[in-house]
Amino acid sequence: MSQPFEDLPTTPTSEELVDKAFSRAARAGRAKSGHDAPLSMLQTASNIASDNLENVVSDWPDFDDLDPFYEELADAVIASNTTDDDAPDIGGIDAVRQHLSEINWASRKTSEIRDEYQGRIATGDIDTARKLRKQAFARIADVVEEVEGDLAAVGAARDDLKTLPDIRPDEPTIVVAGYPNVGKSTFVNAVTNARNETASYPFTTTEIRVGHFDDGHIRYQIVDTPGLLDRAPEERNDVEAQAASAVEHLADAVLVLVDASEECGYPLDLQLALRDDIEARFDVPVLTVCNKADRSRDVEADLYMSVTEDENVQGVLDAAVEAVDYEPELPYDGQ
Structure with a gap:
């Protein structure tokens, strides 16, 4: 069993996620016409936001499956972050669990917004479809920005835990x-x-x-x-x-x-x-x-x-x- 946090990817900020989702959506929309354009934009923006948020959660190891050595050491390391005035106050492992839970909620919520607006965009006139797409984008942005602090806290924890020494608890x-x-x-x-x-x-x-x-x-x-x-x-x-x-x-x-x-x-x-x-x-x-x-x-x-x-x-x-x-x-x- 190697260091369980060494392969954690960089955690995106909420601003990076929104920019990525909407810029990809704009490109997708330019390739379509009529109602297909706002529908493609909505689908792209929602998928990118939802998938990236879900990946932040799924990339983390299950704390319940950690060896007790790494579980306790990780808890100490994460807690030590609160002594740094420039770092988010992320507490210990239980706090990170809560941050990940909030990020998981945001992932599900962006998918729900997509499902809510798809039918409305498809059945309305083109001007209404464009207005509804903008409304959906605004709500997706609000959801991602709502977990801005959670993403920052998880990112700070990731940065510290990646530097833990590689010790193998399963070796004598x-x-x-x-x-x-x-x-x-x-x-x-x-x-x-x-x-x-x-x-x-x-x-x-x-x-x-x-x-x-x-x-x-x-x-x-x-x-x-x-x-x-x-x-x-x-x-x-x-x-x-x-x-x-x-x-x-x-x-x-x-x-x-x-x-x-x-x-x-x-x-x-x-x-x-x-x-x-x-x-x-x-x-x-x-x-x-x-x-x-x-x-x-x-x-x-x-x-x-x-x-x-x-x-x-x-x-x-x-x-x-x-x-x-x-x-x-x-x-x-x-x-």
């Missing part, structure tokens, strides 16, 4: 946590067999790092989440706290790296307090790993390693794989 995942400078990114770089990917959460300039490695023909995902799991919970704002909560759905095991030498710049007691919070929040195995063990081992830990000295790095990775205890689903043979 190891989350690496711990205070800054304890060696998390160095560890991720060391154990992934390719240059790891980076992407930024839309609500922070901090990059998330994602790497992959294979073990026993199984592809594992290893994730470093700076800005979320590298500081005390009370230091996170509401959006960061919710995003950290989303990571709980993602992790199959957590490695908490600590630096007993304290060269990272954080006292050991703070590092262990962060570890304790992670243990309390995550309902998966949490392993305490003393990194920089060549400098200090003065902490009780599950594992000791030094990435820079290549000491027990593979052992830590093997322990993480064992903690995940992933068993791939086998095809059902019907027996």
Whole structure:
């Protein structure tokens, strides 16, 4: 399962939709004569407005079918948009549902206007037909403009969600946590067999790092989440706290790296307090790993390693794989 929002197309504005519908309608009308001209114009304008509005709705994934990780992360990202003075106040996922519902209403309404006016245009004299076509156009424009704010809100949500990092919740995942400078990114770089990917959460300039490695023909995902799991919970704002909560759905095991030498710049007691919070929040195995063990081992830990000295790095990775205890689903043979 890939990032569910990355292929969302650009959301048109109400003005763009009206201009597109009426300009296409004008071309369609020039190709016809008599009553066929206003009828063709009405049909074209209505179809373009209705279809484009419907596409805005249908292009979005069903929120009820989202993996809990992406559902909660998307809710946090959308909510964070309200902190930007220049962005529409779109709330969270429930607000986007409502905006999409209003856009869907507008799609149906433009079709109803077409159905209402078609018979009247076809049976009246040509002057009346042209007046009725103009009335229909005015009503279609009013309907599209009525959802101007809904389109803007959905467009803003789309722009933010497209930039979410591509994380695969269906892959066995190891989350690496711990205070800054304890060696998390160095560890991720060391154990992934390719240059790891980076992407930024839309609500922070901090990059998330994602790497992959294979073990026993199984592809594992290893994730470093700076800005979320590298500081005390009370230091996170509401959006960061919710995003950290989303990571709980993602992790199959957590490695908490600590630096007993304290060269990272954080006292050991703070590092262990962060570890304790992670243990309390995550309902998966949490392993305490003393990194920089060549400098200090003065902490009780599950594992000791030094990435820079290549000491027990593979052992830590093997322990993480064992903690995940992933068993791939086998095809059902019907027996």
